[in-house]
Amino acid sequence: MDPDGFAADLARKPEALSRLAERLAADNPWAAVVPAGTERVVFVGMGSSAYAAGVVAARMRARGIVAVSELACTRLLPAWGPGTLVVATSATGGSAETLDALRRLPAGATTVALTNTAGSAITESCSAVVDLAADPERGGVACRSYQHTLALLMALELHLAGDDTAGLVASIATTAEASAHLLDTEAAWRPEVAGMLLGPAGTHLVAPAHRFCSAQQGALMLREGPRRPAVGCETGDWSHVDVYLTKTTDYRMLVFAGSEWEDQMAEWTTVRGTTVVAVGGTVPGARLEVRYPGDEQDDVRLLTEVLVPELVAARAWQQTAKG
Known part of the structure; x- marks a missing residue:
């Protein structure tokens, strides 16, 4: 793992995303690999792959599609058999737990590997492959591949629903x-955001349920790179599981805007003087907002917003590496 490589990987997000948009405009990668008559979908993966799949599985269920996301290490994989599409995601193609899950699947399911690494072990274990097309990540951290996982699983959602990918x-x-904007303006917002969020008791990231993966992934970036304590939570659930720490710690909080439960959260953060930074919209009690073009669109938020904690993590990691 390399902090300068991670920062370089983030800088290439706009370029990689533009290529991905062109690819999806020209071709639906799922059309050739999803069998007719698919009735159910199971996502398996670990870490970032599982974060992305959890949100997309929920989006599918909201459309009436039978879909679940499971950690590859679970002993409770669905025994759904024929008519089931299993999408196994691993950017490196070598996740031991995901490879093990593929060996434990009940007979009759169709397996598709979603990976960033051609010829990897996962491609040999599945009946078909969809390329993440995120290019090698020099820093050793799943950042572009996480973003492309989300986008391609959203494309699968549309395919199964019978919709085109134009939107x-x-x-x-x-x-x-939006990513180019955040990168170009980083010097104007990132130092202040980092100063507010990187506190002595860690950082807490909060997102609405339909974008919960942003809080999970953002927290992972702070743990994985600069080795900072960080936790992701869902906005509504925050008032039931995380609120307690605002009374006893120097609580630093990044809120991805867009939940109807922010006012309830603010009842506690305001009275207790919690440091709150908002991303992608206005949040009650926030001391600072980070905005970007298109942040009024929910899918753009989902695909963009994690770049804010990623850049905070990258610079903190670089500083730590320099001693």
Whole structure:
């Protein structure tokens, strides 16, 4: 793992996203690999792959599609058999738990590997492959591949629902522009955001349920790179599981905007003087907002917003590496 490589990987997000938008505009990668008559979907993966799949599985269920996301290490994989599509995601193609899950699947399911690494072990274990097309990540951290996982699973959602990808392609193109904006203006917002969020008791990231993966992934970036304590939570659930620490710690909080439960959360953060930074919209009690083009569109938020904690993590990691 390399902090300078991670920062370089982030800088290439707009370029990679633009290529992905062009690819999806020209071709549906799922059309050739999803069998007719698919009735159920199971996502298996670990870490970032599982974060992305959890949100997309929920999006599918909201459309009436039978879909679940499971950690590959679970002993409770669905025994659904024929008519089931299993999408196994691993950017490196070598996740031991995901490879093990593929060996434990009940007979009759169709397996598709979603990976960033051609010829990897996962491609040999599945009946078909969809390329993440995120290019090698020099820093050793799943950042572009996480973003591309989300986008391609959203494309699968549309395919199974019988919709075209025009809206998604537009969202990805806007995400490329939004990412370029955050990168170009980093010096104007990132030092202040980092100063507010990187506290002595760690960082807490909060997102609405339909974008919960942003809080999970953002927290992972702070743990994986600069080795900072960080936790992701869902906005509504925050008032039931995380609120307690605002009374006893120097609580630092990044909120991805867009939940109807922010006012309830603010009842506690305001009275207790919690440091709150908002991303992608206005949040009650926030001391600072980070905005970007297209942040009024929910899918653009989903695909873009994690770049904020990623850049905070990258610079903190670089500083730590320099001693």
